[in-house]
Amino acid sequence: MANAAAAAVGGGFKPWSPAEVEHAFARFEAADPEPKGELDYVDPYTLLVAVVLSAQATDIGVNRATRALFAAAPTPEAMVALGEEGVAQHIRTLGLYRGKAKNVVELSRRLITEHGGTVPADRAALEALPGVGRKTANVVLNIAFQLPTIAVDTHLFRVANRTGLAPGRTPLEVELGLEREIPDRFKLHAHHWLILHGRYVCKALKPDCPRCLISDLCRWPQKSPA
Incomplete structure (x- = not known):
């Protein structure tokens, strides 16, 4: 599904503008200013x-x-x-x-x-x-x-391709695409926002598009209306 989405974006869907990327991550930040991973650890x-x-x-x-x-x-x-x-x-x-x-x-x-x-x-x-x-x-x-790295797991890979934010055929392509697109001030938390979004909203089988913070920006042709 991710590769199909990537091909669709590359085949004619309009890429995200810098202003749209800024809007998207400003919304994620407003909803969850300090996102955290879900693994337990002490150091x-x-x-x-x-x-x-x-x-x-x-x-x-x-x-x-x-x-x-x-x-x-x-x-x-x-x-x-x-x-x-x-x-x-x-x-x-x-x-x-x-x-x-x-x-x-x-x-x-x-x-x-x-x-x-x-x-x-x-x-x-x-x-x-x-x-x-x-x-x-x-x-x-x-x-x-606290380095601004972007870890691409299956959830983030799906979101980046499905939405058209940073389509790519491999995790590395998606990672490098996101590094180019995301403004520096959002990069520290970007991968947490996108992973959690993919895990709980933009799910693989039943994406909850009406609850999506970026539904109006998303390029996925199969999204359900808000």
């Missing part, structure tokens, strides 16, 4: 682990699993001591839990040996850790270090 390390575990899992499911995991292993040193089997026992309700357990223990070990046990505020260094891709790195940089 950059636990945030990193939670985001790694969130691949192909819901935030609710991750939060259930990490409650006991972080109580048992709140630091890289404690996570390494817990070991793969110990981590696996805490996260077995999550998909791909054995692979995730291996990644969490190994990234913890790498944080200790390569970064003094702290999470680096650098995308390349983060992406070099096991289980960490660009999206995960962007989430950590944004939330933990």
